[in-house]
Amino acid sequence: MEYSLDELMIATMAHQLKGEFLVSSVTAFGALAALVAQKTHAPELAVLATPESGMEVTPLPTLTLGQFLTDVQRGIPLTMEEIFDAIFCDLFRIWINPAQIDQFGNVNISSIGPWEKPKVALVGSRGIPEDTSHLSQIFYYILHHNTRSVVSQVDFRSGAGNGAERDQYLGRSGAPSLLVTDLGVFDFSGPGGSMAVVTLHPGVSPDEVRERTGFDLQVTDIIPHTTPPTAQELEIIRTADPLEVRKLELLAGEEASEKFVTIYERERQALHVAWPARGRH
């Protein structure tokens, strides 16, 4: 069955999620990965509709309707205290989409250039420090693998990677587990907890990965290919995301703006078609 890059990445991300955990839905990729996992190999996952609430719902990626999903599906509303308690107890999993990740798995969403005098001020570290201080598994994905996003050293550590400081203060908590990009799958099993290639996506060459990585990544010429998504996984993804919000994350420019407008116009209808029942209120 034919598939696209977003579907390959989402299915690959899904394979990592297993066990009985709260799984956050901050992005369409993260929400769909959680859903695929929950509907295939990991039925015990508790998938949320929004970054903080809506347990026991089926995610429907939209631009603005996460909380409405909780209401129309009568999901379980959670509090921020419950979310952070789940993080502190290592009962929470999340796919984080950082602006930069470096060879030791440090991640940055705060600032390009020095924090005190940023070239580009990003959003601020949000809850990533909580994640890397407490979770025994942390997953990252990057949609545009290039020398600005996969770098030798991040400009600011919003999340702790491997190194002496984390060993001293955090033990193995928050050690980066895996990175999925548009080129392949990477772990941190290299020397000193550095990045290493696990698989390359079909059609991606070792040279391309070397060229598009901001440090000297060891890529041998014999690397296995990422397993393509199954027909069942594709069906789950396409059914759950009829508006194709997942595509938006990979698009840019005019194409992205047009898709954005279409999704925004149609998402209420999609919600009501999928769940015609009235909400709790």
Place this chain on the structure above:
Amino acid sequence: MNKVLTAEAMLDQIPDGASITIGGSSLSRKPMALVRALARSGRKDLTLIVNVGGPEVDLLLGLGVVSKVIYAFVGFEVMGLAPNFRRARQGQIVEFEEWTEYTVMAGLDAAIKRVPFLPTRSGLATDVLKVNHAFRTMTDPFTGQQLVAVPAIHPDFALIHVNYADERGNGVILGDGHIDVLCAKAAKTTFMSCERLVHADELQRFGRDVQILRIHTQGVAEMPWGAHPTGCAPEYRADLKHLEEYMAAANDPAKWAVYQDSMVFVEHGQYLDRIGGREHLVSRLHV
């Protein structure tokens, strides 16, 4: 006691230099009508305290009335970076103090619990500890483990927006709660706007959704569509079209002056007319 006040009467109590914590989260349930009233009130040198900030922080920065921001995040989520925040950060125009989501909650919680700080492991081995000079590292007296001491945050005021409230100051939140309860408890004075004022009997039917207790509120105002252009679940979604216009205006000085005149320096009823009137809002944003 009847705590119904106009937005203007609330703002009369807020002095220059006040510290204000604001509820909601990014594009969800921000008390934007109160924030616009604050923006046009002439108050200045404000300290803002937010967990996940968005248009409220950006608007107040764009009006030049802020001297310090404590935040874990400021952005427009799917829409991109917050224009005035980005400019102010890059131009080092005001003081910024980067916290994290839980540490903002812990700082407010420490104030509520009347302790000087709360310990956490959050932030260890990250650069947040290097740039945030409010935090201290400490040694756990029992195990010798390294921890972060998060100081109490004592906001003078909290501004929040809820779905329903009664005139005594109880508030119902139906969508995600964010950190509004912590804001309301930690601040010395809490002002709350609501979509609709309801009778106490009707309010009490909401049971545990009555999350804001009147012992913590000092003023309540009925302001329908008071979260616009952010959303207020389960009634209306965020107005991404308006936010797009806002972002374009914030990046062009001439347009920004027009935006301020037409959207900020007008009272709430006029604002609703300017954005198309209530019927139009229902058709575009009601879910």
